[in-house]
Structures are given as structure tokens and as C-alpha cells.
Amino acid sequence: xxxxxxxxxxxxxxxxxxxxxxxxxxxxxxxxxxxxxxxxxxxxxxxxxxxxxxxxxxxxxxxxxxxxxxxxxxxxxxxxxxxxxxxxxxxxxxxxxxxxxxxxxxxxxxxxxxxxxxxxxxxxxxxxxxxxxxxxxxxxxxxxxxxxxxxxxxx
Ligand SMILES: Cc1cc2nc3c(=O)[nH]c(=O)nc-3n(C[C@H](O)[C@H](O)[C@H](O)COP(=O)(O)O)c2cc1C
Numbered sequence: 001x002x003x004x005x006x007x008x009x010x011x012x013x014x015x016x017x018x019x020x021x022x023x024x025x026x027x028x029x030x031x032x033x034x035x036x037x038x039x040x041x042x043x044x045x046x047x048x049x050x051x052x053x054x055x056x057x058x059x060x061x062x063x064x065x066x067x068x069x070x071x072x073x074x075x076x077x078x079x080x081x082x083x084x085x086x087x088x089x090x091x092x093x094x095x096x097x098x099x100x101x102x103x104x105x106x107x108x109x110x111x112x113x114x115x116x117x118x119x120x121x122x123x124x125x126x127x128x129x130x131x132x133x134x135x136x137x138x139x140x141x142x143x144x145x146x147x148x149x150x151x152x153x154x155x
Contacts, residue, residue: 005032006050010039010057010069019135040068044075056092063101085117091124
């Protein structure tokens with residue numbers, strides 16, 4: 001059975017992309033058909049074309065989205081129109097706890113996708129600058145949740 005999976009990342013210096021690539025590797029190893037894209041070069045409607053999506057993003061400025069992803073962020077977070085009722089998703093938020101708006105961009109996506117009808121398949125992880133372990137735990141948790149769900153459906 002096909003297992004399509006969308007992975008989107010928003011990054012400036014590459015950390016969120018590294019995490020997205022790690023998630024993609026983990027997914028491929030489990031037989032998922034992975035599409036991985038930058039939020040800077042895709043449209044929010046892509047989220048209506050996949051049953052399952054993982055989002056990884058950093059935060060900049062004073063709680064702002066990474067450079068180049070502003071249009072994607074605005075369209076999702078302030079959407080009153082596009083609905084994601086068939087989407088199951090999870091968010092990995094990268095940030096730095098020195099900032100008041102810690103991981104705000106990832107939090108905003110997580111809230112918006114739920115408000116727009118999506119189902120959170122695994123809780124958001126908020127990672128500080130030493131994000132390695134947190135990102136790995138999130139990836140493991142996401143795929144454990146997905147496999148558990150598939151086992152229930154197959155039973
Ligand atoms: C100028 C600047 C502003 C930042 N602003 C925030 C912020 O408001 N909130 C936050 O949690 N992290 C903030 N960060 C930290 C980044 O989100 C963090 O370093 C992240 O790991 C970068 O990931 P990336 O390489 O995917 O862009 C900021 C970093 C820089 C350099």
C-alpha cells in the first residue's frame with residue numbers, strides 16, 4: 001500500500017532542513033514515498049494534496065517566519081479559506097530560548113493547522129539550539145504514531 005508523505009521545511013541557516021532530511025531518511029527506511037519541499041518555494045495548497053505532512057521550521061526576528069517563507073506562513077496561519085480537513089500532521093519547531101518568542105513560528109503552524117481542520121498525529125516538539133536529541137525523539141515519535149495507526153487500520 002502506498003504511503004505518501006509530505007515534509008516541508010522553513011529555514012535560514014539550514015537546521016530545519018537538516019531535521020527535515022533526517023525525517024525523510026527515517027520515512028524512506030520505513031517505506032514511505034517522500035516529497036520534501038521548502039516552504040519558500042511551495043504553496044500552502046500542497047497541504048491539501050497529501051494525507052500526512054511533517055513541518056519543520058525555525059523562528060526569526062521577533063517571532064517571525066524564516067526569510068523567504070513569509071508568504072507561505074501568512075497563507076497558512078491567517079487562512080480563513082483553505083481547509084486541511086483530510087490532513088494529519090506534526091510540527092518540529094526550532095528556536096532559541098534566549099528569545100521571548102521561543103519557537104513561535106512552529107507554534108503558529110501547529111495551532112493554525114488544527115484550527116483549519118487538520119489532525120495532529122503527534123505532539124509538536126519545541127527544540128532549543130541543541131536540537132539534535134529533541135529532533136530525533138520527535139522523528140521516532142512521529143513514525144511510532146504512524147505505524148501504530150496503520151496497525152490499527154489493518155487489524
Ligand atoms: C537574528 C535571529 C533571530 C532569531 N529569533 C528567534 C526568535 O524570535 N525565537 C526563537 O525561538 N528563535 C530565534 N532565533 C533562533 C533560530 O530560530 C535558531 O537558531 C534555529 O535553530 C535556526 O534554524 P535554521 O537554521 O533552520 O534557520 C533567532 C536567530 C537569529 C540569528
